[in-house]
Amino acid sequence: MARVLVIEDNQANLELMGYLLRAFGHEVLAATRGEDGLEMALRELVDLIICDLKLPQMDGWEVCQQLKANPALRQVPVIAITAYVMPGDRDRALAAGFDEYIAKPIVPESFVQQADEFLRSGQRGRLPQAAPQAPARRQRRASFKATLLVVDNVAVNIELVRQAMQPLGYAVIAANSVKKALTLLRRRLPDMIIWRRAHARQERF
Numbered sequence: 001m002a003r004v005l006v007i008e009d010n011q012a013n014l015e016l017m018g019y020l021l022r023a024f025g026h027e028v029l030a031a032t033r034g035e036d037g038l039e040m041a042l043r044e045l046v047d048l049i050i051c052d053l054k055l056p057q058m059d060g061w062e063v064c065q066q067l068k069a070n071p072a073l074r075q076v077p078v079i080a081i082t083a084y085v086m087p088g089d090r091d092r093a094l095a096a097g098f099d100e101y102i103a104k105p106i107v108p109e110s111f112v113q114q115a116d117e118f119l120r121s122g123q124r125g126r127l128p129q130a131a132p133q134a135p136a137r138r139q140r141r142a143s144f145k146a147t148l149l150v151v152d153n154v155a156v157n158i159e160l161v162r163q164a165m166q167p168l169g170y171a172v173i174a175a176n177s178v179k180k181a182l183t184l185l186r187r188r189l190p191d192m193i194i195w196r197r198a199h200a201r202q203e204r205f
Contacts, residue, residue: 001025002047002123004115007037007063008081009055017050017106023160024112024125034058038066041073047123048115050102053082053093061096068097077118081106109154146191147171151181154196161194 004021008014009032018028029044031037034055041049049067053060060080067073080093083104090101099118102111116124148170150161158174165172173190175181181193 001027001125002119003027003029003045005029005031005037005041005044005046005049007031007034007049007051007055007060009033009052013052013104013106016108017111019160020108020112021115021125023156023163024116026112026125034060034063038063041067041076042070046076048118049076049078050081050115051078051098053080054084064097079115079118108160109157145169147173147188149181149184149190149193150174151176151178151193151195153177157196 001024004026006014006017006021006028008017008030011032014030014032018030021028029040029046031040034051035058037049037051038058040046051060051063055063060082064078064080067076067078077099078097079100079102080098081102081104082089085103093101100114102114112125145168148161148165150158150172152158152161152174153176155176158176162172162174173184173188175184181195
């Protein structure tokens with residue numbers, strides 16, 4: 001796995017990117033200002049830097065410029081990330097020294113894979129493995145707050161929900177298709193169904 005530095009001043013975006021990277025096994029370092037991120041990059045041994053372009057005071061453009069000007073850091077891949085997408089921005093970012101350009105909002109299903117392209121094969125993340133499930137006869141429904149049914153054809157999305165909700169006391173069951181979801185519904189009625197919209201456009205109940 002890799003050490004990834006994320007420089008982002010929006011706390012929600014920072015938490016989401018950090019959560020996704022950690023879910024795939026990466027170690028995440030975080031900074032909310034360009035100056036702090038640059039200092040951290042100089043102090044820590046990182047394998048990849050993800051940097052927002054619009055930062056207070058020292059913006060992402062200047063951060064990248066200083067990173068690439070430093071012989072000790074110029075080989076570290078730097079990915080630009082921004083919500084302000086204009087025609088030609090990607091070409092401008094690559095010309096400025098960034099190795100890649102990702103527009104916000106990020107796509108959770110592909111974000112880590114996009115980042116992993118700039119890491120060596122041994123450093124790339126691994127799909128989270130489902131937590132071992134106790135035998136059905138040993139699970140007591142009364143011990144859970146509620147049961148959630150997750151319908152999603154992307155395995156990592158299911159696992160992210162499971163990792164987030166099970167520690168809070170929720171039971172999570174999952175289906176990767178509407179057909180399987182209907183089968184589960186006949187066996188057990190959940191308290192809530194989480195159904196990804198992109199999946200919903202492909203299949204209907």
